[in-house]
Amino acid sequence: MTMHEDALxxxxxxxxxxxxxxxxxEPGTMEEVERFAHSLKPLFxxxxxxxxxxxxxxxxxxxxxxxxxxxAIFSEAKEGFAANAGFMLQQMDLFLSSRGIGSCWQGxxxxxxxxxxxxxxxxxxxxxxxxxxxxxxxxxxxxxKRRPLGEMTDIQGMERLLEPARLxxxxxxxxxxxxxxNEDVIRVHHARSxxxxxxxxxxxxxxxxxxxxATLHDGGRAELALEKDAGQDAPRGFSxxxxxxxxxxxx
Ligand SMILES: Cc1cc2nc3c(=O)[nH]c(=O)nc-3n(C[C@H](O)[C@H](O)[C@H](O)COP(=O)(O)O)c2cc1C
Numbered sequence: 001m002t003m004h005e006d007a008l009x010x011x012x013x014x015x016x017x018x019x020x021x022x023x024x025x026e027p028g029t030m031e032e033v034e035r036f037a038h039s040l041k042p043l044f045x046x047x048x049x050x051x052x053x054x055x056x057x058x059x060x061x062x063x064x065x066x067x068x069x070x071x072a073i074f075s076e077a078k079e080g081f082a083a084n085a086g087f088m089l090q091q092m093d094l095f096l097s098s099r100g101i102g103s104c105w106q107g108x109x110x111x112x113x114x115x116x117x118x119x120x121x122x123x124x125x126x127x128x129x130x131x132x133x134x135x136x137x138x139x140x141x142x143x144x145k146r147r148p149l150g151e152m153t154d155i156q157g158m159e160r161l162l163e164p165a166r167l168x169x170x171x172x173x174x175x176x177x178x179x180x181x182n183e184d185v186i187r188v189h190h191a192r193s194x195x196x197x198x199x200x201x202x203x204x205x206x207x208x209x210x211x212x213x214a215t216l217h218d219g220g221r222a223e224l225a226l227e228k229d230a231g232q233d234a235p236r237g238f239s240x241x242x243x244x245x246x247x248x249x250x251x
Pocket of ligand 1 (some may be wrong): 017019048062063064065104105106107108109144156167168169171172173199201202224
């Protein structure tokens with residue numbers, strides 16, 4: 001685990017959405033954020049995705065927060081693009097929190113005018129951020145409003161990997177994920193929905209990011225994989241998204 005990944009892992013247990021901002025980042029800090037934005041690891045490397053910093057005027061829609069900066073992700077529309085976007089931008093959410101910078105996912109607002117498209121890639125979702133005017137960190141895990149682990153998995157005894165995934169943020173705090181598997185591999189599934197399917201897939205990507213960091217932290221291989229027949233593992237009403245292997249595949 002790199003120092004960077006360690007800091008992201010620690011932020012899982014403290015982060016919260018920040019909706020009030022004091023102002024923009026210092027230019028030097030902004031440069032660090034830009035550098036990190038270009039090092040985000042994809043969940044599915046074969047999906048072409050790109051992040052762009054945009055201004056608040058370029059976004060409009062419900063539940064928008066007044067923030068000085070927004071990081072938007074654009075992607076080609078390949079299967080898994082929404083989970084891939086969630087996985088990537090969650091690394092930024094955790095990075096910002098680890099640096100004491102406020103951030104909030106923005107599922108409601110959509111871009112106006114010319115920022116709708118970047119080359120052949122479509123806007124997926126954005127993350128608002130800036131200097132916080134409220135608490136960036138929670139004092140303890142008990143402050144997270146989340147369902148108990150037993151409602152989101154049937155796996156026993158893997159709390160060290162699943163508890164960080166349980167704490168993941170989600171649109172409208174739906175926690176629309178389910179975990180199956182064993183001590184070698186954990187599979188993540190998203191709740192199917194007519195209205196919020198895309199958001200549910202973003203949410204599953206966010207949970208996968210936490211699961212991946214937890215597996216790295218645990219000293220495991222943390223290999224991200226798309227297993228061929230894992231769809232059979234999905235509970236009723238859920239669709240398989242991806243897996244994280246903590247030990248050698250096939251062993
Ligand atoms: C995909 C996604 C979309 C979200 N969209 C919005 C939004 O449009 N506006 C907002 O204020 N919060 C939004 N949120 C923040 C959630 O409401 C928040 O993460 C959740 O309630 C859990 O709270 P916490 O992040 O403080 O732990 C979104 C979160 C996610 C993951």
